[in-house]
Amino acid sequence: MDSARSGTIPELAPDAFLRWRESGAETVDLLAQARRLGPVSAFRIGERPVVLATGPQAVQEVLARCPERYVKRSHRARVLLGDGLLAAAGEQWRRQRRVLQPHFTGRAVHHYEQLMHDCAEETARRWAATAARKTPRRLDADLQHYSLDVIWRAATGRPLDDATHRALRVASDVLAALPALAPANSPQPDLTAQVDEVDAIVEPLIAAARTDPAPGLLRVLFDSADQQPLYTDRLIRDELVTLLTAGYETTATTLGWLFLLLHQHPEQRTWALAAGPAGSPARTEAIRALVSETLRLYPTAWLLPRYAAEDGTLGGHRVLAGTTILICPYLTHRDPDIWPEPDRFLPQRFLDPHRRTPPGAYYPFGIGPRACLGAQFAVREITILLERLLPAFTAAFPDIPGQRFGVTIQPDRELTATITTTT
Template identity: 30%
Template sequence: MSETKKYTYPKSLSILKFFWNAEAIRKNPIPFHHRFFEKYGDTFSVRLNRKRYLLLSRDKEVVEYILRKNHKNYYKSKIQTDYLSKYLGHGLLTINGDYWLQQRRLIQPAFHKKKMEQLVGLMQKTIEKELEALPLQQETDVFPIMNRLAFQVVAKSLFHVSAADETLERLQYIIQQVQEFLVKEVRLPHKAWWFRLTGQVKKHLDLSLESRAILREIIEERKQSQENHDDLLDMLLATRYEDTGEPMTIKQLIDEITILFVAGHETTANALSFTSWLLANYPEVQQKVYEEAIKVSEETDNPIEQIQKLEYTKAVIDESMRLYPPAWITDRENLEDDTLGNYHIRKDTLVGISFYELHRHPDYWEEPDRFMPERFLGENKKKTAGVYYPFGAGPRLCIGLGFAIYEMVLAVAHLVKHHSITTQKESIKLNPLITLKPLETYVTFEKRVKK
């Protein structure tokens, strides 16, 4: 498209209105997004300067086009490649182009179904250990419990017995601190000078360096070890590039492991927390999960076979992630001018895709705000195609999808099999960071009495 050709964009939100609400949007953009979608349509724009636009969409055709049909023209935005990589390194989440494709092809085999099945026994033991001493008969925020559980599952799957608990706890703390600051930097770019002046940037860069030093030590110790641990680190150390036959460098390993921690633990922790709270609010659904868990455990003690049979439990998790998608938004930038629906957009347009809004769109979902696991059972599941993206789509589909599903199904089944969950809270607060995090998810656990 030549420079003389006219560019067209959807209805535009005033940049003044956008910045007027900047602080409130930073704290929780979801209500603002919904209001703007209702007012301006399923795709709207914000004009950032004379040539630069921001688009936000919940239109399924736009989403399909960007993530699948023309994905080669849409790279991860500089928000992810620049801001995130500054702290998290250059791993699958933060890179584009040929290097991304090279790393994806290298790492993908470690997440093959057969490889994941090797980790399920370890995963199950970790889940059982983390859930064996839940606080009983008192209101408890479930997120810290699920956050620790998910972190331990990733850590044990990565390192098996290579790292001490205090080391893992320090890693978890650093990742949480860095993520929260990242969101500030992304949402408040006009305060970048203040963050530098007050030392906040340096503080979090130092934390990032500390986490990398911890990971380097673990990797170096493993490379010297002659033992076989059957964990993800062993698998990653064994990978070789097709063209050179060389393994990843330690720097590359640290980058990819950092991304696995960030992308692989809090998303799952969020989903498990939302699911626990929803089960507490829907006792009839919880009862069905309990009955299925009992039935399946009587049929087999093989965790892989159990996961395959826990169909209703999986549907509950799917519906939970529809209402509260852990990866609630993603963004892309187009490399070349493009036609997006009825609009002709200039290259380097920033396009945000709201999975949260897409998953609740009344044109695509019957009673969209209602918790109905049956949407994901049998023939009903066909209706979710093209409008349900809990793990993204296309070539960028989350590499750890299978790992996350195994973990969540085992965790929910084990939790409900051994505990009943109740709550006094009928609504929940959201904290949309890089992932969609729940706030004040208070529930009460009771031991189930064996009959």
């Protein structure tokens, strides 16, 4: 393998990774192989040399300690996201991040709480109506609507209408059409029509919002464009689409897995609600533990690719410039050396004062300078929805879906559930 001419990086079976992507059943197989071979292993996708790093130290090294050596390359979704934060690089990325970061700190996220409560209330109204009719409900559609409504209101200051929702769903169809990791020479699907459809919604909105005094992230971008020539009209479009896309599917999918896990482990819902009365810090803490454990088992952004910009060593192995490095929270999060009973849903582990998780062992939002901009935003919006729904409803699924590994880890079919009121 080119990346390891010294011959020191242990190799996985050829195509192990591709087989794994195609079938959830291969997961354990790959994990077993990766574990047998150590925290850093290697294989090929087509002709491309790939290093898989799952050990906490190697993860830290790539994402946090040496981000200049292991860089992000052109994002798979660049066709949709343009030069927005997720896909930007170098000095341009640094400047964009400096503009947005202050609006996503823990303190800044408080400003969005009211709109999150409003959206949660709307979801609860829909669920109450369905429970009264006793008809099955598409839970995935509800959770997508909630997540998109929240980020849409935060960005534009307006509630999400149905036509906008339908059009923006196209953005997630674009993402779904992209493979998580394709061989280098595989053709990109032609997504021009879908991207045009997204732009047909977003561009007039940006034009109208210029004169709209409503506060929101768009206003931040306009104001920053006034102060420095960073945000051109095109980049404002790219940033808005990036925030909508990055902040929507990941959150909705996490909520979907969480409701599935609670259906399988109803005692954990009882435990979280018994932790304290509504609105108490103890209940919020227990609900956050449900979220953390869901993100451990299903870190929706499950594959973080990097590219070695120069020769170096990783985990004591030589890695040559040009090698693709894959960081995989899904595998690290299920390593039994770090996580006892790794496949069990045990939220209490996150409240254990004796738990010692080494740096690089838990990173559903990434780590280092390219870590998720919206991590605190996401945890808050998920927690607010759960605080509203869990005491009032249960969701029962007729069957449990498998996992599909695309750009995010998705359930492999629609999530239809029967909602029952509990009060």
